Amino acid sequence: MVTDSDDHIIRVRGLVTRFGAHTVHDGLDLDVRRGEIIGIVGGSGTGKSVLLRAIVGLLQPQAGKIEVFGESVRDTGVDAYRDLRRRWGVMFQDGALFSSLTVRQNVEAPMREQLDLPDALRETLAGIKVRMVGLPEDAMDKFPSELSGGMRKRAGFARAIALDPAIVFLDEPTAGLDPVGAAAFDTLIKQLQAALGLTVFFVTHDLDSLNAICDRIAVLADRKVLAVGTMDDMMKVDHPWVREYFHGPRARAALASAGKTS
Numbered sequence: 001m002v003t004d005s006d007d008h009i010i011r012v013r014g015l016v017t018r019f020g021a022h023t024v025h026d027g028l029d030l031d032v033r034r035g036e037i038i039g040i041v042g043g044s045g046t047g048k049s050v051l052l053r054a055i056v057g058l059l060q061p062q063a064g065k066i067e068v069f070g071e072s073v074r075d076t077g078v079d080a081y082r083d084l085r086r087r088w089g090v091m092f093q094d095g096a097l098f099s100s101l102t103v104r105q106n107v108e109a110p111m112r113e114q115l116d117l118p119d120a121l122r123e124t125l126a127g128i129k130v131r132m133v134g135l136p137e138d139a140m141d142k143f144p145s146e147l148s149g150g151m152r153k154r155a156g157f158a159r160a161i162a163l164d165p166a167i168v169f170l171d172e173p174t175a176g177l178d179p180v181g182a183a184a185f186d187t188l189i190k191q192l193q194a195a196l197g198l199t200v201f202f203v204t205h206d207l208d209s210l211n212a213i214c215d216r217i218a219v220l221a222d223r224k225v226l227a228v229g230t231m232d233d234m235m236k237v238d239h240p241w242v243r244e245y246f247h248g249p250r251a252r253a254a255l256a257s258a259g260k261t262s
């Protein structure tokens with residue numbers, strides 16, 4: 001639950017990102033509050049993943065300020081960036097697990113890279129993370145190819161929380177899951193967010209997820225964050241894409257199943 005609306009854990013100002021002549025963001029602003037789940041939505045190609053990558057420092061924007069935990073991600077030195085990176089976890093769109101490593105080894109990977117722990121302790125901690133995401137004991141020593149899509153996503157989530165981050169970035173974590181699997185994953189996100197006090201930056205196309213777990217929604221359109229607010233706020237935004245998305249047939253079905261009306 002967000003208690004202090006001025007407590008921004010991520011602050012983006014005037015972001016400009018370009019690939020050649022293609023401008024993806026042009027003066028984009030966004031604030032993310034500590035402890036919230038913010039859903040990032042927008043049409044295909046509006047730059048949701050690019051925004052995520054810029055915030056975590058994997059992509060150099062052309063202009064703008066990006067602060068996480070009050071520190072500039074763009075201008076920081078190598079050591080300071082490594083310290084910052086330790087305080088967030090990222091789950092990329094495809095889960096991005098190492099196929100030649102078991103689930104436990106995948107979760108251990110960030111610990112190996114960032115922490116100097118004895119092997120036994122690292123293995124125990126990785127085991128705890130794997131259990132936290134609801135994977136069965138016997139999944140621990142399996143390779144990603146031996147898991148279902150939903151289990152792979154959970155393993156990706158376990159790796160994202162390996163270093164006890166304050167922020168988790170999730171890029172379409174429920175894409176490709178059936179509705180039951182997607183709803184179960186939403187529940188997992190919500191439970192871990194509440195239990196660990198996480199801030200969750202949640203890129204999604206899934207209206208059910210927005211309804212079920214997001215405190216606020218940010219809509220990307222026209223190279224900017226067009227609107228930020230609750231689901232109710234989104235229903236009032238007068239923009240063609242937003243109207244189509246939040247008032248279209250899929251939205252009505254999602255709202256009806258959540259007991260709200262369109």
Ligand SMILES: Nc1ncnc2c1ncn2[C@@H]1O[C@H](COP(=O)(O)OP(=O)(O)OP(=O)(O)O)[C@@H](O)[C@H]1O
Binds near residue numbers: 046051
């Ligand atoms: N490395 C890159 N080089 C060139 N263009 C890129 C690169 N990464 C992204 N883009 C372009 O930037 C735009 C935004 O991409 P992005 O992946 O952020 O979209 P998105 O909103 O996440 O879309 P989707 O919902 O389809 O995943 C797209 O037009 C994409 O082709």
